[in-house]
Amino acid sequence: xxxxGVNYISCPYCRSDxxxxxxxxxxxxxxxxxFCGLVYVNPRPSQSIISVGVESGYHAEVPGxxxxxxxxxxxxxxxxxxxxxxxxxxxxxxNQAMSWLDIGAGxxxxxxxxxxxxxxxxxxxxxxxxxxxAKVAQKLGVDVREGxxxxxxERFDIVSLINVFSHLPDFxxxxxxxxxxxxxxxxxYLETGNLADLRGSHKAPTILNLPDHLVFAxxxxxxxxxxxxxxxxxxxxxxxxxxxxxxxxxxxxxxQGQQRPLIIPYTSGSLSLRIRAKLK
Numbered sequence: 001x002x003x004x005g006v007n008y009i010s011c012p013y014c015r016s017d018x019x020x021x022x023x024x025x026x027x028x029x030x031x032x033x034x035f036c037g038l039v040y041v042n043p044r045p046s047q048s049i050i051s052v053g054v055e056s057g058y059h060a061e062v063p064g065x066x067x068x069x070x071x072x073x074x075x076x077x078x079x080x081x082x083x084x085x086x087x088x089x090x091x092x093x094x095n096q097a098m099s100w101l102d103i104g105a106g107x108x109x110x111x112x113x114x115x116x117x118x119x120x121x122x123x124x125x126x127x128x129x130x131x132x133x134a135k136v137a138q139k140l141g142v143d144v145r146e147g148x149x150x151x152x153x154e155r156f157d158i159v160s161l162i163n164v165f166s167h168l169p170d171f172x173x174x175x176x177x178x179x180x181x182x183x184x185x186x187x188x189y190l191e192t193g194n195l196a197d198l199r200g201s202h203k204a205p206t207i208l209n210l211p212d213h214l215v216f217a218x219x220x221x222x223x224x225x226x227x228x229x230x231x232x233x234x235x236x237x238x239x240x241x242x243x244x245x246x247x248x249x250x251x252x253x254x255x256q257g258q259q260r261p262l263i264i265p266y267t268s269g270s271l272s273l274r275i276r277a278k279l280k
Contacts, residue, residue: 005046005049006045006046007044007047008044009040009042009044011035011036011038011040012171012215014036016033018034018035019033020033022039022200022201025210026063026066026211027062027063028210029041029043030208032196036221037196037197037218037221038215038217038221039215039216040216041210041215044169044211044214049061050169050214053068054130055130056130056131057132059212071107072137073107076110077112077116081116081117083113083274084189087189087274088158088189092119097119097121097123098157099123099155100114100123100124100125101125101126102114102124102162103149103178104129104164105128105137105144106126106128106133107136107137108140108142108143111124111126111142111143111144114160124143125143125145126143126144126145127145127148128145128146134146149174149177150177154181155182155183155186156181157183157186157187158186158188159178159187159188160191161191162189162191163192165222166192168215169215171225172229175225176229184279185278186279187276187278188231188276188278189276190273190274190275190277191272191273191274192222193270194217194218194270194271194273195208195216195218196217197219202261203269204261204270205241205270206246206260206270207260219271219273222275223236223275226275230280231277231279232277232278232280234278237274237275238272240270241271241272242265243266247264250262
């Protein structure tokens, strides 16, 4: 570790040490593993710096500082209600009480979406380490607890992890924690991007938000992580990110002065991966 609080690391997926330049943003570098293709920040902020960012939502290590707290999005509730109504229709059709934990629950939109679908008597709540987000959710009356996954002692039928993967320094270790809160044959729903599958960062239809985001996987990485941890893939849904709507949003943000890439729609191959898996 050097004197300003960063660590030089090996690949978080295959543990090899062959980093190739991939992108630079906010004074940090994303590299691509020359063996497995995972993209990761290297050198990485120290764990103490990462923890401060995760808990406060403020990244002082970025030039000028940056808040990633954001605001609640009510539309997200309706979107995920539709997503979960389809992906978990076999669960809802049983009409049996079940338990669901949303990890990295933010403002609680996922908790609200699942609660609107879950049968009577179900237990649905979230855990969120970023204090400002958890407190807003609580004020809105949503059951989101402030804290980390390792504080949970209850076991659940399903856990969800939506757009959280890229924030995690060690996904192997995190999956061990997830398994500790799942019932036998319990399930995980995971959603993240596939940026490591792209041919260069210039094909990404959004900014990378380094170093708030630490790791970018491809589809095979996510499958590999899950299978090595003892999960069996049930279903994968692939949603394009380089749509016309996304392009319009980036143009608007660029006109507002934000530094945003402009990608011709349907040219990048950027996907959101929605993965449902269960413990073997």
